Each structure stands twice: as C-alpha cells, then as structure tokens.
Amino acid sequence: MYILLMGPPGAGKGTQAALLVEKFRIPHISTGDIFRAAVREGTPLGLEAKRYMDSGSLVPDSVTIGIVKDRLTKLDCKNGFILDGFPRTLDQAAALDSTLADMGIEITRVFNISVPDAELVRRLTGRRICKGCGATYHVLFNPPKAADRCDKCGGEIFQRVDDQEETVARRLAVYRARTQPVIGYYQEKGLYTEIDGRQAIDEVSIVIDGVLRGAMS
Numbered sequence: 545m546y547i548l549l550m551g552p553p554g555a556g557k558g559t560q561a562a563l564l565v566e567k568f569r570i571p572h573i574s575t576g577d578i579f580r581a582a583v584r585e586g587t588p589l590g591l592e593a594k595r596y597m598d599s600g601s602l603v604p605d606s607v608t609i610g611i612v613k614d615r616l617t618k619l620d621c622k623n624g625f626i627l628d629g630f631p632r633t634l635d636q637a638a639a640l641d642s643t644l645a646d647m648g649i650e651i652t653r654v655f656n657i658s659v660p661d662a663e664l665v666r667r668l669t670g671r672r673i674c675k676g677c678g679a680t681y682h683v684l685f686n687p688p689k690a691a692d693r694c695d696k697c698g699g700e701i702f703q704r705v706d707d708q709e710e711t712v713a714r715r716l717a718v719y720r721a722r723t724q725p726v727i728g729y730y731q732e733k734g735l736y737t738e739i740d741g742r743q744a745i746d747e748v749s750i751v752i753d754g755v756l757r758g759a760m761s
C-alpha cells in the first residue's frame with residue numbers, strides 16, 4: 545500500500561495518516577515532521593528549514609527531494625508507506641516518480657483532502673500537538689481528555705509556531721500557487737481521489753478506507 549496524502553495546510557493529512565498507520569502498520573513519512581525534528585535537534589538541515597517554515601514558505605526542492613529519497617530507500621518502506629505533505633511541487637512529483645520507478649514501486653492512490661479556507665484557519669489556529677509523542681489535537685474538534693496533557697503519553701501540549709493566523713494565510717497562498725498544480729499531474733495518471741474533508745475525522749477515515757479496499761480488490 546503506497547499512499548500519498550495531499551491537501552492544504554490543516555486539511556487533516558497528519559490526522560488521517562495516524563489512523564492509516566494503526567490499520568496498515570506501514571511508515572508515516574511527513575516532510576513537515578522530518579523538518580520539525582531537525583529544527584528541534586538543531587542540525588544544519590533544521591537551521592535551513594526553519595527559515596522557510598516559520599514564514600510559511602516551502603523549503604527548497606533541492607533540500608526536500610534528497611531527504612525524501614533517502615527516507616524511501618530505507619527497508620521499512622518496501623511493503624508500503626504513507627507520504628504526507630510530499631510532493632508539494634511539480635518538480636517534487638517528477639522526482640518521486642523516478643525514485644519509485646527505480647524501486648519498482650507503483651503508487652496505490654493519491655488522496656487530496658479538500659476543505660474550505662475558513663475551516664482550515666479554524667483548524668490550524670485551534671490545533672495543539674503533544675511534545676512527547678507528536679499526537680495532534682484541536683481545542684474544540686478533538687480536545688485531549690485532560691486539559692494540556694496528551695491522552696496517549698501524558699506529554700505537554702503546545703502550538704506550532706507556523707499556526708499563527710498571519711503565517712496560516714501565507715501557507716494557504718503558497719499551497720494554491722505551488723501545490724494545487726500537482727493535483728492535475730495525478731489526475732492525468734488516473735491515481736487521484738478527492739476527499740471531502742469537511743466531514744468528521746472518523747467519516748473521512750471511512751471514505752479513505754473504502755477507496756483503498758476498492759484499489760486492492
């Protein structure tokens with residue numbers, strides 16, 4: 545199962561990826577998570593990525609493509625993966641195609657979770673994340689049971705730097721300009737499924753499962 549999860553910032557890619565991991569036991573590869581881990585560790589990659597992320601811009605393809613290539617050629621990706629937030633440009637999509645061709649892998653399905661902008665702003669500004677395990681919450685739509693503590697590990701809950709309202713607006717503009725064209729790329733290949741992301745988390749998950757069952761049979 546080789547799944548691509550696309551969609552604007554806050555559409556629910558990470559949330560759905562976590563549910564798919566539980567079901568299929570395949571790795572979840574989020575370029576955003578990889579960059580944030582590098583920022584936390586203070587590596588040269590982290591220092592470079594932070595400049596772009598904090599302002600809501602894309603990290604340059606010259607950096608991002610190499611990182612994903614390295615990650616995909618690890619052994620645990622042989623039997624499947626969920627790519628979340630990559631590809632985000634046409635050049636990234638072309639690079640992914642050539643990497644997968646080298647590996648003899650074909651993409652099972654490309655999902656785009658579609659959500660109107662006003663709802664995306666609500667989701668992002670209300671999002672909270674666990675410092676310990678990275679679990680995602682929302683102050684209204686998916687709150688932790690105990691305020692400010694993670695249900696899964698008891699870790700502290702925080703807000704992402706790029707989830708401030710001004711940065712969210714910039715991320716949405718960058719999505720439209722750079723990432724939306726990638727949709728056409730996968731439509732032409734017949735791999736594309738649009739998901740109505742306005743539905744509740746478990747409803748979105750049911751729709752994705754149904755499409756994947758169809759793709760496997």
Ligand code: AP5
Pocket residue numbers: 551552553554555556557558559560574575576577579596597598600601602603604608628629630631632636667668670671672680681682683685686715741742743744745746748
């Ligand atoms: P990244 O971390 O990928 O951020 P993003 O694409 O902006 O997406 P998010 O993680 O913000 O949203 P999501 O779709 O995962 O939503 P979530 O499930 O959390 O990238 C960050 C930065 O890294 C980029 O800006 C860029 O600088 C850089 N970067 C990353 N990849 C790159 C690439 N390929 N090339 C270049 N640069 C790259 O859900 C959001 C909230 O909504 C949560 O609170 C959740 O609980 C809630 N929620 C989820 N689903 C629902 C639902 N159905 N109903 C109600 N609430 C919901």
Ligand code: MG
Pocket residue numbers: 557558559574576
């Ligand atoms: Mg995410």
Ligand code: ZN
Pocket residue numbers: 674675676677678679694695696697698699
């Ligand atoms: Zn946690």
